[in-house]
Amino acid sequence: MAEADGSLNPYLRAREAFRDAVERLGLEPAVYEILKQPLRFLEVAVPVVRDDGSLAVFTGYRSQHNDALGPTKGGLRFHPSVTADEVRALSMWMTVKSALLGLPYGGGKGGIAVDVDTLSEREIERLSREYIRAVSLIIGPEKDIPAPDVSTNPQIMAWMVDEYSRIRGENTFGLITGKPLVIGGSPGRLEATGRGLIHATRALAREMGLAFEGATVAVQGFGNVGSVAALLASRAGARVVAVSDKEGGLYRAQGLDLDRLLAYKRDHRRLAGFPEAEPITNAQLLELPVDILIPAALENQITAENAPRIQARIVAEGANGPTTPEADRILFDKGVMVLPDVLGNAGGVTVSYFEWVQNQTRYYWTETEVNERLETFMTRAMTAMHRMHARYGVPLRQAAYLVATARVAEAMRVRGWLK
Known part of the structure; x- marks a missing residue:
């Protein structure tokens, strides 16, 4: 039984996700009793x-x-x-x-x-x-x-x-991460979330047998995460056909020139008016016939109303909570793979960990070293999540909770927290 309608309260929603994971994994009830609250x-x-x-x-x-x-x-x-x-x-x-x-x-x-x-x-x-x-x-x-x-x-x-x-x-x-470089910040932190998103998306595409090179991509949101993801997707060989900001979007079937578009945005502080693409709305962007859709703007963009019209094979969440629980179920039933935000935008906390390690050791890495380690961590997490998805037949979001809950439960068990 649900404790309450979790969709109305993020805390209750998080509790229910842990309850489901504990029950699916067959863990002792004490695991949930500890995890249900801070x-x-x-x-x-x-x-x-x-x-x-x-x-x-x-x-x-x-x-x-x-x-x-x-x-x-x-x-x-x-x-x-x-x-x-x-x-x-x-x-x-x-x-x-x-x-x-x-x-x-x-x-x-x-x-x-x-x-x-x-x-x-x-x-x-x-x-x-x-x-x-x-x-x-x-x-x-x-x-x-x-x-x-x-x-x-x-x-x-x-x-x-x-x-x-x-x-x-x-x-x-080492108290805080995300600091300026001059007092111990890490190279690569600014681009880490968008970069990590592309690493995870490419790893998921490989699991699905989808070639990333040549895949069509649409990106909703052209801020720090979306713009970095779009640029790196293009550099990895994908064809970015659409992007958008809060005012609306741009579409070009042959693919957008991301370097020229980023230069235009720097000069004009907006996407509107870019001459090498046709304007579209944010709603239209979500429903384009692309291989990969990256919602990297606001929460609750893919809902029960528009989920049936989503044509992408992969929805890679760069934003927090862009897909509602009802839409999640619809997409799963359609065979659309949703790369959940809990992994999709985890590049930031991963490079924050790298920053903390560097602070603790007083030894600082190059940006190339940071980026290489980020790819390793994102790809490894994607593999673990996808295996759990295949084992239990659940969406990737639930699979993420299963992987995490199993690891935390094991740590609590060996530390003697569970009797």
């Missing part, structure tokens, strides 16, 4: 002195879901919609992502309910430093490692690692 959850008040001298107090959170495999790891977002249950759910998904990739991490996540557009840069700095002070007792390079997420960036990470280093009285660059 091991630790902290809610803090974050006071900030505004530039005008007034005081504002914001609510912040840090969730540490499970640390059986290692310190918890996950992003920190600043957004007015941040809630306790959202942060709990995101930390649970980070456990799945890290375990699936074989990273020595558990899942963590943090957030502050704040609209950063209403703050000055100095106020954002004060907010960042106050948050780190508030959570400093439960984070650290061997405890819990934050990273950028929605509305946070390398500069905010730099302020945070500086504040923590002041508290500790020593440089502690």
Whole structure:
């Protein structure tokens, strides 16, 4: 029995996914009892002195879901919609992502309910430093490692690692990933999510017997993830026939010249008006007759309404949650393989792990070394997930939970957590 309608609450939805995995794997009920909620959850008040001298107090959170495999790891977002249950759910998904990739991490996540557009840069700095002070007792390079997420960036990470280093009285660059290069950031981090997505997609295509070279590709969303994925897909021999941003898309059956398109976007800050393609809508892009569809924009783009018209053989999720649960079922029944976001956009956390390793050893790799290691990790995770899919006959999203839950359960068992 479902505990509730998980589609209405991300936390309940994550709990149900773990329950299903535990039951399919035949694991002891105690595994679910541990995984159904964070091991630790902290809610803090974050006071900030505004530039005008007034005081504002914001609510912040840090969730540490499970640390059986290692310190918890996950992003920190600043957004007015941040809630306790959202942060709990995101930390649970980070456990799945890290375990699936074989990273020595558990899942963590943090957030502050704040609209950063209403703050000055100095106020954002004060907010960042106050948050780190508030959570400093439960984070650290061997405890819990934050990273950028929605509305946070390398500069905010730099302020945070500086504040923590002041508290500790020593440089502690391994506290946080996604930092500027000059203080221990990793080469390749900016492109890691889009690059990892293409590595995973190519690996899935191989499992399906689909030649990536010559395959047609449509990419919804032309931000950091989508633009990198489109460019790398083109360089790998695929034919990118359509891309889009929030204003709409472009289509060219013979394939788009990505270098010229990226140059046009740099000059015009938009895709509209590019002369070498015809305009299409975002809705039309999703339903094009292509081999590979990459939704890399917003959540809930493929729904029960348009899923029957999706013609792609692979839907490779670069965005978080672009496919609804109802659409997932429809696509699976149609034989469309959905590469889930939990792996599709895991390149970021994988290179974050590389950054942490480099910080801990004080030995830094070249971008080529980072990219080679990223391909190894993404391909290996894809293989493990696809094998679980074949063994249990479930969609890849469920297979990802099966792989991750089995690994976390094994770690809990050998550590003596399960009696």
